[in-house]
Amino acid sequence: MTGATILHLITMAVLIAAAASQAPPTKYINHTVGDNAGWFFNSTTNTTATNYSSWAGSQTFSLGDYLIFKTSSNQTVIQTYNLTTFRNCSIDDSFNNDTFVYNGGNTVFDQALTIIVPLTIQGPSYFFSDASDGIQCQHGLAFEINVNRGLGLPPSLNQPPPPTYREPPGPDSAYPPVTIPAGEEGTGNSGFKKGASVQVIACVCLFAFLAVNGGIF
Ligand SMILES: *[C@@H]1O[C@H](CO)[C@@H](O)[C@H](O)[C@H]1NC(C)=O
Ligand SMILES: *[C@@H]1O[C@H](CO)[C@@H](O)[C@H](O)[C@H]1NC(C)=O
Ligand SMILES: *[C@@H]1O[C@H](CO)[C@@H](O)[C@H](O)[C@H]1NC(C)=O
Ligand SMILES: *[C@@H]1O[C@H](CO)[C@@H](O)[C@H](O)[C@H]1NC(C)=O
Ligand SMILES: *[C@@H]1O[C@H](CO)[C@@H](O)[C@H](O)[C@H]1NC(C)=O
Numbered sequence: 001m002t003g004a005t006i007l008h009l010i011t012m013a014v015l016i017a018a019a020a021s022q023a024p025p026t027k028y029i030n031h032t033v034g035d036n037a038g039w040f041f042n043s044t045t046n047t048t049a050t051n052y053s054s055w056a057g058s059q060t061f062s063l064g065d066y067l068i069f070k071t072s073s074n075q076t077v078i079q080t081y082n083l084t085t086f087r088n089c090s091i092d093d094s095f096n097n098d099t100f101v102y103n104g105g106n107t108v109f110d111q112a113l114t115i116i117v118p119l120t121i122q123g124p125s126y127f128f129s130d131a132s133d134g135i136q137c138q139h140g141l142a143f144e145i146n147v148n149r150g151l152g153l154p155p156s157l158n159q160p161p162p163p164t165y166r167e168p169p170g171p172d173s174a175y176p177p178v179t180i181p182a183g184e185e186g187t188g189n190s191g192f193k194k195g196a197s198v199q200v201i202a203c204v205c206l207f208a209f210l211a212v213n214g215g216i217f
C-alpha cells in the first residue's frame with residue numbers, strides 16, 4: 001500500500017466516524033424518570049425526590065421510547081396532551097381521549113410499582129401525579145416533554161387495536177365480506193393493508209362465482 005492510499009483510508013474512516021456521531025438516534029431509549037431518585041413525593045416536607053423539570057430537560061425523547069416510572073402507590077402517573085388538565089393538576093373534567101391514568105384507585109399505600117409508558121404521539125406531552133388532591137403535582141411532581149419523530153414508531157407500537165370479536169360465520173350463513181377499519185391516517189399500519197387485500201380477494205371470488213354461473217359470459 002502506498003502512503004497516499006493509507007492516508008485516503010484514514011480520511012474515509014474519520015469522515016464515517018464524524019457522520020455517525022452527528023446522525024439522529026439509531027435506537028429507542030428507555031428513560032427512567034428522575035434517574036435513581038425515581039418518581040416520589042415526601043408528604044412530610046412537601047418536596048419531590050428530584051427536580052423533574054430539570055430531569056426532563058436533560059433528556060431527548062423520541063417516538064418509540066419508553067418512560068419508566070419507579071414509584072409506589074403513594075403517587076400516580078397521569079399522562080395528558082391537554083395543557084389545561086396539566087396546569088390544573090387534576091383529571092376532574094378531563095376527557096378520556098386526551099388524558100390517561102396509568103395507575104389510580106389503588107387503596108393500599110406504599111406498594112412498590114413500576115409503570116411503563118410508551119411514547120406514541122409526536123409533540124408535547126405532560127405527566128403528573130394527581131395524588132393528595134393535586135398537592136404532589138402543585139409541588140413539582142409534574143413535567144412536560146416534547147417527543148421528536150426520531151426513528152418513528154417501531155412495528156410493535158404501530159399496530160391498530162384489534163378489531164372487536166365477531167362470531168365466525170357458520171357453514172350455511174352468507175355474511176358480506178368484513179371491512180377491517182383503518183387505523184390512524186398516515187401511520188402505514190399493516191392492518192389497513194391486510195383489510196384492502198381481503199376486499200380484493202373477495203371481489204375476485206365474486207367475479208369467478210358470477211362467471212361460473214354463466215351470469216357474465
Ligand atoms: C425498554 O422497555 C421496554 C418495555 O418494558 C422493553 O420491552 C425493552 O426491552 C426495554 N429496552 C431496553 C433497551 O432496556
Ligand atoms: C421525608 O422527609 C423527612 C424530613 O427530611 C424524612 O425524615 C423522612 O424520612 C422522609 N420520608 C420519606 C418517605 O422519605
Ligand atoms: C427545577 O428546575 C427548573 C429548571 O430546570 C427551575 O426553573 C425550577 O425552579 C426548579 N424547581 C425547584 C423546586 O427547584
Ligand atoms: C405513603 O402514604 C401513607 C399515607 O398517606 C403514609 O403513611 C406513608 O408514610 C407514605 N409513604 C411514603 C414512602 O411516603
Ligand atoms: C380543575 O380541578 C378542579 C379540582 O381540583 C375541578 O373541580 C375543576 O373542574 C378543574 N377545572 C378544569 C378546567 O379542569
Ligand SMILES: *[C@@H]1O[C@H](CO)[C@@H](O)[C@H](O)[C@H]1NC(C)=O
Nearest residue numbers: 082083084085092093094095
Ligand atoms: C382540555 O380539557 C378541558 C377540560 O379540562 C377542556 O375544556 C378543553 O376543551 C380541553 N382542550 C382541548 C384542546 O381539548
Ligand SMILES: *[C@@H]1O[C@H](CO)[C@@H](O)[C@H](O)[C@H]1NC(C)=O
Nearest residue numbers: 081082094095096097098099
Ligand atoms: C375529545 O372528546 C371531546 C368530548 O367528547 C371532544 O370535544 C374533543 O374534540 C375530543 N378531542 C380529540 C382530540 O379527539
Ligand SMILES: *[C@@H]1O[C@H](CO)[C@@H](O)[C@H](O)[C@H]1NC(C)=O
Nearest residue numbers: 043044045046134135138139
Ligand atoms: C403542603 O402544601 C399544601 C398546599 O399545597 C399545604 O396545604 C400543606 O399544609 C403542606 N404540607 C406541609 C407538611 O407543609
